[in-house]
Amino acid sequence: MNLILISLAVLGVTGLVAAVLLYFVAQKFKVEEDPRIDEVQEALPGANCGGCGFAGCRAFAEGCVKAETLDGLLCPVGGAPTMKTVGEILGMAVGNIDPKVAVVRCNGTCEARPKTSIYDGAKSCQILHNCYVGESACPFGCLGCGDCVAACEFDAIHMNPETGLPEVDDEKCTSCGKCVSACPRNIIELRKKGPKSRRMVVMCVNKDKGAVARKACTNACIGCSKCQKVCEFDAITIENNLAYIDYNKCRLCRKCEDACPTGAIHAVNFPPRKPKAEAPAAPKAAPVAKPAVEKPAAEAPVANVEPKEEEAKA
């Protein structure tokens, strides 16, 4: 009994002394921190993905509080609404933010891009890329080992077993850019999501001359510059035998899609076209007029972004 009492007393006194000591130490070495950092952090999604360029959400919050303007600071996961809240907390104006989405610019499906060899090494695009050209003859195209899938923290990118290519889920993609840096061939690009997720993309990054590119893959861009000629908005540039659509200039008229002889240009998430080819008749009005007619989003014939359905099937 006595032993218990003594122990209790000793422990109690030690605890008390420690508590008093800690209190004074805490007072002495108190760190003054801007309370707004906590507030901003609270408003952020907390994914700690690093897509903003900072080490994590906390670092981004500190960066926002320290910054004089919010220009150039963007949480890609939260997008415009989050930045608006951050702006309100800090009393700063937020510029116009276009939501972006990761786009896999390769359409070298199994049929279009025949296999020329079999790779049985470690399943990693990075390693395969260091080894050789890959299972097809295209030295620029997707390697299909899924480094981007492994890099994604939002479950937004999946391999389509039929095409052997990764597909991005527009809804889940936060444009954090992890897949972009994971891809050793720089196929993935962050592009403007576009109105109703509609966008025009050149689905190829092959810089070889037309004949060589075509031999490796029937869906390749051959740099024929037909799309450049039909584009009325000067949005398409051809460099190194490869077309590129500037998403800031593109007005989604879909003319380049029709002009492309190899089908390398894709119109994503557009509603199905009417049987009559009306588009050429009213070129300038086309982009705004069309969407108003019908709304089915799921049935889009050229949409290559339907991972949900693919998952369900699998």
Add this chain to the structure above:
Amino acid sequence: MKSTFRIGGVHPHDNKQYSVHQPITECALPAKAIIPLVQHIGAPAQAVVEKGQKVKVGELIAKAGGFVSANIHAPFSGTITKIDTTIDAWGMKMPAIFMDVEGDEWLETIDRSNDIVRKLDYEPKAIIDKVQEAGIVGLGGACFPTHVKLLPPPGKTAEVLIVNGVECEPYLTCDHQLMLEKGEEIIIGIQLLMRALNIQKAIIGIEANKPDAIKHMTALASKVLGIEVKALKLKYPQGGEKQLIDACIRRQVPSGALPIEVGAVVDNVATIYAVYEAVQKNKPLISRVMTVTGKSLAKPGNYDVRFGTPLTEVVALAGGVPEDTGKVIGGGPMMGRAMSNIDMPSNKRVSGLLFLPEAESMREEITNCVRCGKCVGACPMGLEPWLLSKQAWHSMWDEMEDHNIMDCIECGCCQFTCPSHLPLLDYVRMGKAKVGGIIRSRAAK
């Protein structure tokens, strides 16, 4: 008592029976040749010929693009048709000179006779200049320009020349055959290099599975003061520079240092033969002996192939691609790389072509690491491959650097010995490339 290197190593079956003792056969001239401009480590060579120009065999067609680079000479006589890109063995593009082969007209300055020239009274500088001019690179596999090795950095002196006649790589027999056929020339080449480096000692390291070469070279070396033949125990990767130094002179090259740090210069027998030809015969490096082999190949053998000959022609000479082929490897099975394109032209880098039957060409099923430590025991550089591969998987580049990833010689012992068939080397190699890039960018800053 035969010696060997002290750390690690494995014992793959040497499989040299297919092409061993096959006399060196010259490959016929092709109608068209493609001469790659990147045939060595370092900066690519710069073409100095123009379209339509006529060249003779031995004429300089591309100049070294820097100190660590090598000249390239015309292996054939004919007309240059274009300077463009071609596809290399792995499907990637590389710059190359295309030419139509017309006749076989050599430069008059080249001595084409078979007489052995024994003259030795050259200035050291003259020998090194000749080696540099002839575009000689290490023909053992790395293709490091030889003249760079012959000019030790200030403050370092070479004490011993180690001649690599080990050929530890399974299947390959070209160096073995070269020693048997051109032994005398090699001995003269060694004397030339000893003169160039101003040293009195040379050791020829030969593995025990080549008793006839050991006997032949010992007989030849006994006539010359300072050259010694050392028979070595069979163990892979004894042909690695640092392993060979350890096996021959019991010195260990410190981590990150070059062999010159311990006073050694290592050259392959094929390189030394090229030095002999360049200095004594005035013949630049325009061809090499390569082994074409495989279980099902009709005529495996050792072929003297001029650079630029399409490999398909060499294969045709060896009896064509066997039907059961599942994989073609450029070089040997341990360090060589599987090729996806055998239309590529031969060059200084290709020491062999190995046709593996389908049954032997695919990897075994991968299972989990059982932490047995076999890879640690096998690593000749004393690294921990299991740890490095895990770090590479998790992109831990800084930790990899701390664990001396840059010491890895990519010999493949770890992967060879792994009972779980883990692709250890794949990851280690990827990590090494990444860390190397990080170190280079840091140095650039």
